[in-house]
Amino acid sequence: MSDKETLFSKKNLRLLTDPLGSKNPITVQVLGICSALAVTAQLKPSVVMAISVVAVMGFSNVIVSLLRNTIPNRIRIIVQLVIVASLVILVDQILKAYIYDVSKQLSVFVGLIITNCIIMGRLEAFALGNKPGPSFLDGIGNAAGYGLILVIVGFFRELLGAGTIWGLQIIPEGFYNFGYVNNGLMVLSPMALITVGIIIWVQRYRNTELVEENK
Amino acid sequence: MNRNGNAYTFIYASVMVIIVAAILSFTAITLKPLQTRNVEIEKKQNILASVNIVVPTAEAEEAYEKRITRSYAINSKGEEVSGEAFDIDLRREQIKKIEERSLPVFEADLGAEGLKYIIPLRGAGLWGPIWGYVALNDDMNTIFGAVFDHQGETPGLGAEISTASFQDNFKGKKLFDSSGEFISLVVAKSGENAPDQHRVDAVSGGTITSKGLQDMMYNDLLAYVEFFNKKK
Numbered sequence: 001m002s003d004k005e006t007l008f009s010k011k012n013l014r015l016l017t018d019p020l021g022s023k024n025p026i027t028v029q030v031l032g033i034c035s036a037l038a039v040t041a042q043l044k045p046s047v048v049m050a051i052s053v054v055a056v057m058g059f060s061n062v063i064v065s066l067l068r069n070t071i072p073n074r075i076r077i078i079v080q081l082v083i084v085a086s087l088v089i090l091v092d093q094i095l096k097a098y099i100y101d102v103s104k105q106l107s108v109f110v111g112l113i114i115t116n117c118i119i120m121g122r123l124e125a126f127a128l129g130n131k132p133g134p135s136f137l138d139g140i141g142n143a144a145g146y147g148l149i150l151v152i153v154g155f156f157r158e159l160l161g162a163g164t165i166w167g168l169q170i171i172p173e174g175f176y177n178f179g180y181v182n183n184g185l186m187v188l189s190p191m192a193l194i195t196v197g198i199i200i201w202v203q204r205y206r207n208t209e210l211v212e213e214n215k
Numbered sequence: 216m217n218r219n220g221n222a223y224t225f226i227y228a229s230v231m232v233i234i235v236a237a238i239l240s241f242t243a244i245t246l247k248p249l250q251t252r253n254v255e256i257e258k259k260q261n262i263l264a265s266v267n268i269v270v271p272t273a274e275a276e277e278a279y280e281k282r283i284t285r286s287y288a289i290n291s292k293g294e295e296v297s298g299e300a301f302d303i304d305l306r307r308e309q310i311k312k313i314e315e316r317s318l319p320v321f322e323a324d325l326g327a328e329g330l331k332y333i334i335p336l337r338g339a340g341l342w343g344p345i346w347g348y349v350a351l352n353d354d355m356n357t358i359f360g361a362v363f364d365h366q367g368e369t370p371g372l373g374a375e376i377s378t379a380s381f382q383d384n385f386k387g388k389k390l391f392d393s394s395g396e397f398i399s400l401v402v403a404k405s406g407e408n409a410p411d412q413h414r415v416d417a418v419s420g421g422t423i424t425s426k427g428l429q430d431m432m433y434n435d436l437l438a439y440v441e442f443f444n445k446k447k
Contacts, residue, residue: 072224079231086235090242097246100253101272107367
């Protein structure tokens with residue numbers, strides 16, 4: 001990378017936008033599925049989880065990138081874990097102080113951001129070898145790609161499972177009088193997996209480059 | 216300095232840990248008051264919920280001040296003792312012998328519906344603690360309402376105790392039988408026989424949580440029996 005290259009050059013912007021589509025961590029790389037299933041029964045926890053992961057991933061990528069020339073190679077995974085874990089504890093403490101009810105809903109899953117393989121993966125694959133600026137974009141991009149899927153899944157699960165969006169009733173009362181019922185299955189985690197599956201299907205239908213060839 | 220040497224690695228790790236510890240303890244101490252307040256507000260919401268008053272977080276404190284007219288601590292003989300009911304830590308009290316416990320009581324004035332007595336409960340579920348509040352009519356026998364919560368019961372099974380559909384079953388049930396003997400409630404599976412007024416259906420697939428809840432009700436309310444008899 002030349003010195004003249006700006007932070008928002010075309011190449012760097014791709015770091016931000018690729019993970020939203022053709023390099024999405026959930027639908028293409030199939031990482032971080034566990035928490036995506038667990039917190040997406042409603043839209044609100046999905047959004048909070050997405051923001052939390054964006055914060056943790058953006059900062060941890062920058063910090064690791066800043067330290068990349070000093071980290072002793074033999075303990076680099078430990079150093080990465082300490083950084084990620086501290087950021088996650090910070091996020092957890094802030095959620096408990098300012099949005100207590102959501103933090104109760106997310107319960108252990110905030111703590112489990114530490115084990116989200118997308119974060120460790122980006123630290124190892126990108127932040128250790130690149131400057132802080134691009135690393136920041138890469139972290140934000142991947143976390144946003146993860147968050148995007150969470151929000152989509154959360155949207156449909158809450159809409160079809162409870163008839164609400166963000167806790168507000170969306171499906172009109174009249175529908176229920178005509179025999180419409182909320183789909184209780186949508187609230188259970190298997191349906192999150194199926195929803196993710198449908199998103200993958202739609203994405204591959206539209207972007208055939210992602211489809212593996214039959215050998 | 217050799218970046219692959221042991222000395223470098225040790226110093227690096229030590230410095231990092233100290234910096235991280237300092238940042239985290241600073242945050243924890245700064246945010247502590249806010250977090251404690253959230254827990255208190257939630258407790259007030261739960262107490263209110265046991266008398267069927269459901270209020271959003273922002274209005275909880277105001278509603279609590281208005282509805283909960285008195286709170287005090289008693290001993291197992293039913294006599295009032297010193298101590299602020301709201302601050303009593305049930306976990307600590309339950310280690311003591313029954314005679315030595317301070318037992319919190321909250322009184323809620325619901326206007327036309329009369330005075331309700333709210334008793335906090337704490338017990339063990341399958342994976343961790345469960346707790347709740349049960350509100351009694353002034354006959355000190357009929358349950359007016361109950362709320363339960365848990366730390367980590369299985370979602371869909373034991374965790375169902377925190378849902379309104381389970382808690383509604385407790386309304387109108389009796390703690391004492393017709394001869395005045397303390398029975399508490401049986402959280403029963405379908406094969407179990409129990410008089411209807413003392414029986415609540417257990418959660419399917421949540422047997423241990425249900426039985427934990429039954430034990431919690433019996434053990435904790437037992438200490439209040441003298442108090443109930445005095446008030447009747």
